[in-house]
Amino acid sequence: MQNQEEINRLKNVVQQLLDEAKLQGATAAEAAFSVDNGLSVSARLGEVETVEYHCDQGIGVTVYFGKRKGSASTNDISGESLKETVKAACSIAHYASEDEFAGLPDPERLATEFPDLDLNHPWQLNAEQAIELAIECENAARSYSSVISNSEGASVNTHQGTRVFGNSLGFLQGYQSSRHSLSCSVLAGSGDAMQRDYWYSVARNPSDLEAAAQVGGKAAQRTLARLDARPLGTRQCPVLFAPEMASSLIGALLGAISGGSLYRKSSFLLDSLGKQILPEFVRIHEQPLLKRALGSASYDAEGVATRARDIVSSGILQSYILSSYSARKLGMQTTGNAGGVHNLTVEPGSNDFAGMLKQLGTGLLVTELMGQGVNRVTGDYSRGASGFWVENGVIQYPVQEITIAGNLKSMLRNIVAIGNDVDMRGNIRVGSILLEQMAIAGE
Numbered sequence: 001m002q003n004q005e006e007i008n009r010l011k012n013v014v015q016q017l018l019d020e021a022k023l024q025g026a027t028a029a030e031a032a033f034s035v036d037n038g039l040s041v042s043a044r045l046g047e048v049e050t051v052e053y054h055c056d057q058g059i060g061v062t063v064y065f066g067k068r069k070g071s072a073s074t075n076d077i078s079g080e081s082l083k084e085t086v087k088a089a090c091s092i093a094h095y096a097s098e099d100e101f102a103g104l105p106d107p108e109r110l111a112t113e114f115p116d117l118d119l120n121h122p123w124q125l126n127a128e129q130a131i132e133l134a135i136e137c138e139n140a141a142r143s144y145s146s147v148i149s150n151s152e153g154a155s156v157n158t159h160q161g162t163r164v165f166g167n168s169l170g171f172l173q174g175y176q177s178s179r180h181s182l183s184c185s186v187l188a189g190s191g192d193a194m195q196r197d198y199w200y201s202v203a204r205n206p207s208d209l210e211a212a213a214q215v216g217g218k219a220a221q222r223t224l225a226r227l228d229a230r231p232l233g234t235r236q237c238p239v240l241f242a243p244e245m246a247s248s249l250i251g252a253l254l255g256a257i258s259g260g261s262l263y264r265k266s267s268f269l270l271d272s273l274g275k276q277i278l279p280e281f282v283r284i285h286e287q288p289l290l291k292r293a294l295g296s297a298s299y300d301a302e303g304v305a306t307r308a309r310d311i312v313s314s315g316i317l318q319s320y321i322l323s324s325y326s327a328r329k330l331g332m333q334t335t336g337n338a339g340g341v342h343n344l345t346v347e348p349g350s351n352d353f354a355g356m357l358k359q360l361g362t363g364l365l366v367t368e369l370m371g372q373g374v375n376r377v378t379g380d381y382s383r384g385a386s387g388f389w390v391e392n393g394v395i396q397y398p399v400q401e402i403t404i405a406g407n408l409k410s411m412l413r414n415i416v417a418i419g420n421d422v423d424m425r426g427n428i429r430v431g432s433i434l435l436e437q438m439a440i441a442g443e
Contacts, residue, residue, distance in 0.1 A: 003162070007174040010035065010164035013077050017061045018168055020086040026063035026093070028104050029086075030167035030302070033059050033077075037160055041130040043138055044153035051127050054159070063089045067098040101328040104302070107169050109324070109334055111299035111306070118291040119177040121205035123158040130156040133182065133212045140216030141186045147227070148220055152185035152196065158206070171303040179294070180206045184219040189227050195398075197222035202425050204292045222367075225388075229398035232389060232442035238363035238416070239404060239438045240356055242387070243423035245366050246433040250284070250346060252374050252381070252408055253277075254428075257317065258337075259326020261376055268379030268409055269317070277317050278412050281349070284312040288342035295427035301339030309335070311344070346430040348420035356419040356432045358393035364440060365390050366404065379408035403441040411435055 010033045021029035035057045042049045060073040063086065070093030074085045125133075138154035157180065164174030183200035199218035201210035210218075241249060253269075261267040269277060278284075288306035290296050299305055302324055310318050322330070323338035351359060370384035386400040419431030 003176060006035075006162050007164060007176065010162055010174055011166070011172055013059065013082070014164050014166040014172060016079075016082055017059070017086060018166055020083055021061065021063045021090070022168065024063075024086055024090050025065070026086075026090060026168075027066055028064040028168050029061065030104060030165070031059070031061040032163065032165045033057070034161060034163045038158050039125065039127065039130055040155065040157045041127060041134050042153050042155040043131060043134040044151055046135055046139065048131050049153060051131070059085065061086055061089050063093050064103055065090070065093045067100055067102050068093045068096045069099065069102045070094070070096055101325055103324070104167050104169055105304050105324040105334060109304045109336075110169060110171050111173070111303060113305070114173060114175075114298050115289060117175075117289060117293075117296045117298065119175065119204055119296060120160070121178045121180075121207075121292075122160050123178070123180050123206040125156075125158050125206070130158070137182060137184045137212035137216040138186075140213040141184050141220040141223075142216075144217055144220035145188070145224055147188045147224060148186050149190055149194070150187040152187070152198075154182070154184040154212075154216065157181045165299075165301070165303055167303060169303075173299065173303070178204055180204075180209060182209055182212060182215050184216045186219050186223050188220075188223045193227065195223055195226035195229065197226055200425070202294070204294065208292070226386070226398045226400075229386065229400040231401045232364070232399050232440055234442050235440050236437050237440060238360055239435045239440075240360045240363065240365045240390070241433045241435070242365060242367045243419070243421050243430060243432050244425075245369055246346075246418075246430045247423065247426060247428040248369060249408075249411070249433055250344065250428050250430050252376070253284075253412060254321060254341060254344065255376055256379075256408070257311070257320050259320060259322040259330065262320060263326055263329040266377045268375075268377060268407075272317050273320065275317060276315050276413075277409075278312055278315040279415055280315045282312055282315050282415065282418065283310065283347040285310045285345055285347070286342055287345050288336075290343050293343045294425070295341065295343040297342050300336045300342075302334070304334050304336045304338065306336045306342050341427060344428045346418060346428075348422055348431045349418045351417060351419050353419060353421040353432060354393075356417065356421070356434060357390055357395070359417050360390055360434055361393060362391045364388075364399070364402075364404070364438075365395065374408070381406050381408050381411060399442075401442070405439045405441065406435075411438070
């Protein structure tokens with residue numbers, strides 16, 4: 001359900017910016033205009049905490065004078081403001097030093113096909129209805145067990161946005177998208193033995209969200225499961241990353257093969273193109289044109305066409321993740337990833353979560369990670385964790401106050417299996433990941 005009138009209104013403003021940049025002498029220019037509106041409601045202990053309506057707009061323009069670049073932004077769309085914004089960008093460009101790799105993408109790389117990706121599903125939800133949903137969600141969690149002792153609340157968010165991007169190569173396109181979510185976080189136990197956990201659901205279409213009572217129930221179940229957590233002794237053992245934690249492992253891999261890390265030589269996967277970086281059974285690919293998916297787009301942040309492609313095939317790194325700028329710095333071609341990846345999918349294996357626990361046998365299931373202990377240059381990995389100790393494929397007890405450590409290069413090579421319990425709530429779609437062995441620092 002695209003509102004073409006609204007898209008055209010934004011296109012007119014972007015075209016004005018591009019025309020003004022040309023009038024002020026820029027040899028090339030690109031501009032973007034986004035309008036976002038939404039509603040956020042939170043409730044705690046059965047009472048409304050916040051009701052917020054959002055309505056934001058932003059305009060950005062980048063101009064080029066040969067190889068010199070300047071950018072400026074505003075949220076005022078009056079004719080005078082647009083001229084001043086372009087003038088500011090031009091002024092910055094005049095003082096900037098030349099960068100031989102700067103500039104618009106190659107014209108032949110720009111998207112020319114714009115399929116309907118079914119991304120826009122407005123939720124006709126007023127504040128009263130949103131409050132009811134949030135309270136229903138929290139009540140489901142609080143009434144799940146008498147051991148649930150407190151709550152951090154539940155929230156309902158609905159968001160809709162219109163985005164238009166254009167450049168002086170003749171590209172001018174826009175689309176609308178929506179994103180809705182429901183979340184809940186509760187506490188159980190008392191004193192030093194208190195535990196908290198949460199659950200959330202997110203979707204483009206509100207009909208794809210989990211029911212409020214279901215979200216609350218899962219938050220309660222997860223919290224109760226953590227009660228009576230204990231530390232582990234220091235050891236080496238197999239580790240299973242739950243799906244929502246597995247995405248951070250894949251995120252670390254993506255950071256290492258992205259253009260910025262590579263041209264700065266700050267990656268543990270330098271010069272790995274065409275080399276085995278994962279086991280042979282692993283395939284990682286992008287699916288940018290999936291309908292209703294959270295990471296779908298027919299073009300990237302530069303207007304370059306996105307396409308379905310393998311990044312890792314049979315464990316071999318087939319492609320980096322590049323924008324036009326990083327590609328030029330590396331003497332390569334853009335991969336249509338200015339602004340990031342689009343529905344990155346790690347091909348699932350045959351085991352569900354129960355099957356992955358069985359394959360883990362005896363070891364650690366990680367359900368929460370803390371800290372930022374990942375060194376992208378060396379691959380050294382050390383993060384605080386909590387989760388569950390598993391024996392013979394059966395969860396025995398919750399664990400906390402431990403650190404898991406390894407080196408990402410060998411961790412990735414030592415993946416034993418990937419589950420089919422895929423977490424679809426983000427731009428990285430991956431099931432649980434089983435690693436052969438990691439070091440655990442505990443008592």
